[in-house]
Amino acid sequence: MKNMLGHPHARLATLVGLVLVIPLGVRALLGWSDPLGYLSDLAIGSLLLLLLLRSPWWLALPVLLAWGGLLVASAELVSAVGRLPTSADLAYLFDPQFMENSTGGALAHPWLPWALGLGLLACLLARGWRRSQPVQALPRKAWTLPLLVFVAHWSSERLAPSEADQWRQYNLPHQLLSAGVGDLQRQADRWLGRETASEPLPSAGLTQVDLNGPRLIEGPGSARNLLVITLEGIPGAYLRANRQALHSRFDDDLMPNLSRWAERGMNTPDYVLHTHQTIRGLYAMLCGDYDKLANGTPKGVELLTQNARNQACLPAQLRQAGFTTHYLQGAGLRFMAKDRIMPHIGFEAVHGLEWFRNDNYLEFPWGKDDRAFFEGALGYLDELRKQPQPWMLTLLTVGTHQPYSAPDDYLQRYDTAKQAAVAYLDDAIGAFLDALERQGVLDDTLVVITSDESHGIDGVRLASSWGFNLTLAPEQAQLPRLNPGTYGHVDLATSLLDYFALPIPAALAGRSLYRNYDSGREMISFTNGLLRYHDGLGTLSECDFQQRCRRYASSGFIADQARFLGRSDEPAAQQISALAAVLDQSLLQTPLNLRYQFGGPAPIALSEAIRDDWADNLIGAQYLEMPEGSRTRVRVTVRALGKANQAHIQLKAKEYEQDVPLGLPEEIKVTANEPMVLEFDFDNPSARKAFSFHLLGYGTGEVEVSDFSVITALPGEEESAEELPQDEHVAQSS
Incomplete structure (x- = not known):
């Protein structure tokens, strides 16, 4: 070993192994193979090689630690939620306390830090043994290699754009570098007066209530109560009815129990989730508004500064109509201020982990495992059914949040902890719905099952935006099994008020899931770092982190495949970005908080x-x-x-x-x-x-x-x- 590390070219060989061989091998092992991704790794690796080969150890060490941390962070977040880190959540992945909670103390790819650590150790030892001898500089023309690779990546991405996920096309340092260059270019254009102002697209189709379709149910719905079940991170592809309706090539049947219940209810296959993060999904579905289509203060937090718009939210409206309103989740309430946001939007009883008295079936760092949660929720429902008033109860599970805990027998039956956790949730929600039927709850209660966000599915198009909405209603015979329109979380509050034939505040947006429409509709989302806008006329635009947009022919928003139409011109891309900015300011008309x-x-x-x-x-x-x-x-x-x-x-x-x-x-x-x-x-x-x-x-x-x-x-x-x-x-x- 000493002879090898003492070789004159040891420093070069160990650094090549660390910054080039390891990342290229990791990409292949993780199944992220894409020509652009390999080019990205080659570009960053060769640049690091040239910069650090002759640099002192005290400079090279922090750079390599940061680079290795980005590689581990990318692998963990892609494995957990199917997306590359953004600048807003990147620091979470370097917070050891958050990572310990999110991973349960165990990384999804524990071998990766070991491989990087051994490679880094070899580099440091080679530097130590050769410190008395100067390292020969590489030829100056070697600096053209990273430049040529960057140009090749840039040219290929523009001439033949790929629909592959971003982590397949970029490594994280390259993506952050590209985003930074784009920001500098736009800033320079503003300073030099070269930026052309673009008027945002009209937003009425996104922000106004549309009740112009005939009702699916004659008169008000017959349900007396409302139960909204929100499943952490579940994408729409997990329901068999949705996969079949959209001809999805994804065929893993991870939730057969929920799919069985979906056969008895009304499904909305083309159901769009507008953002990531639980508090943003809850705000959109309960308050009929798009949350920030970028990374900023969640609107639920901004709502705490107002005592007018919050009264338009669904819980407040039902409370005014005589319902008692309740919120129960399986985790603590204080993070993201849900202990204040939920009462502020109209829930008169708000409970989290502290409410439960039943034991967990397995240890889970975020709170109640799903089986224990739903068993506790049955007890909560028993108390609600004893009261004379109608009630609304919103449930939020946490068991399918990373680290995806599940009992050992589930972990042995499935390839990954995520799949095992989803299967455990499926059994828990299946048993819960079966119990509701036995107890007669479904006879007088409208049950809506949905998810707060999507943890994504590797290789499934638009999986990060693909949600689901399953309705179980007393008058199920009047509802279709498949709702053919395009809907999203922004429609849920309007839909439920429409079901109960209650007035709908002008502040809400959206269409009613319980009406039939003969025209397309606009829809927008920001997930996995991509801003997507459907014009309701057959065209979906998808804009990346550099504000470059691609256009696809697609009758709806969610589709297994779509025909590429070409790139949008710069004014069109600016219009979509301006539209998102308008929607972001729907609560605070001032930039100040x-x-x-x-x-x-x-x-x-x-x-x-x-x-x-x-x-x-x-x-x-x-x-x-x-x-x-x-x-x-x-x-x-x-x-x-x-x-x-x-x-x-x-x-x-x-x-x-x-x-x-x-x-x-x-x-x-x-x-x-x-x-x-x-x-x-x-x-x-x-x-x-x-x-x-x-x-x-x-x-x-x-x-x-x-x-x-x-x-x-x-x-x-x-x-x-x-x-x-x-x-x-x-x-x-x-």
Whole structure:
């Protein structure tokens, strides 16, 4: 070994093995084979080789660690949810606490870090043994190799665009580099006045209610109650009826129980999910609006600044109509502020993991496994059925979130943990629906089964946008087995209000699933880094991270195959991007976030120790945006409940989950008589995105976070933002 590493060309050979051989081999082993992908790996690898061959170890080591981290992060996220990381969630994958929760302590490809680690060790040893001898520089013409490969990739992608997934065409450093170059080019065009302003496409077809089709059910629906079951991450391809209707080549029957129930209900095969992330999917389906078609503050969080638009959401409307409204999920509520968002949109009872008293069947880091969750939900339904009022219950599972836990017998029967977890969910939802039928719940309850987002399916076109909607209604005979139209989460609130023949607020959008339409309709989504827009007239446009758009002939949105029509010209691409920007501003007409209030009177139990920034976060103040040139003021008041109790409180600020130094104290001791009152402000010289506060605590008993205000305004206008009437800009605590 010493003789090999002491060879004059050892440094070159070990570096070639690390940055070229390993990534090319990984691509082949993971099944990501595509000519463009191999070109991408060759381009980045050869560039690293030239840059680092003669560089000192203290410079090469952090670069190679970062590069290796990107490779591992890409493999893990593609395996988990079928997409490449974006700049907004990239930092999650380097947060060891989040990764431990998301992977259950075990990576999907544990051999990859070992391979990279051994390759890196060999490089460092070769450098150590040869440090006394200078390394001969490569010929200058060698620098033309990465340039030629980059040009070949760029030319091929434009002359013969591929429909392959992005991780097949790019490695993550190349994608981030390409996106950065595109951003710089657009910024330069703006500075030089070369950018041509494009009017956004008309948005009425996306933002207005359309009830112009005849009803499928004569008069109001006969159901008295409403049950909405939301399954974490399940794509529409898992239902056999959807695959058959769209002639999908995907034929894995992972959910036979749910498919069996789908034979008895109304399915909507062409059902579109507009975004990734649970809180965004819940907002779209419950509030009849598109969430951000990019990476920004979720609209559910923005909704906390308003006490008007939230009243148009489905739970608030049903509550006004005399329903009792309930929300139950299998995980804790505080992350992403669901403990505040759900009451704010009209749920009068909101429960998470703390509500359940039944034991789990298996250990799962995010909360209740699916079998235990649905067994607990049956008990919740028993109590609801004893009350005289009609009710609405929304359920959210978490078992099919990575790390995809499942019992050993399921793991032995399936190739991957994801497939085993899906099968475990299928058995759980099948048993739950069977129980509902035995107990007579289906006789007077409208049941809608859907998913919050799609974790994608490798090799299935548009799988990241393909959702499902299964309706089980008392008057099922009047409904078709297949609903032929194009629908999405934005239609769900309008549809359910239409079923019960209740007034539909003008703020909602969409068509009713319970009407028949004889025309196409517009639809838009942003998943897997691609902005997709269907014009309702047979053309689907798909725009990538560089705002380059391709056009396809497609009668609906979701299709197994579509005929490529060519590239969109630049003005058309700008129009689609401008349309998405218009939809993003449907809540806040100002770029400023005004005032958020995340505090409230609810007691919060403390843990004995802080395990990590995720599990012990006391407040859901995540993914905020601060515009360039603004100033943010924060006020926090925390006190211990009970004279004998004391708490130790920390406040961290993060941007893209990387710590932001704001000069905050490391830890503050809090008692009932000595509360923590913290007030500070900071400037935002450049725009901040994915900015999060993590309020952490440990000790005995409970605490109350009576105030957690975040006010962002232009310098000098913070006071006016604070003086605005509370009922106009601050969500009331429930």
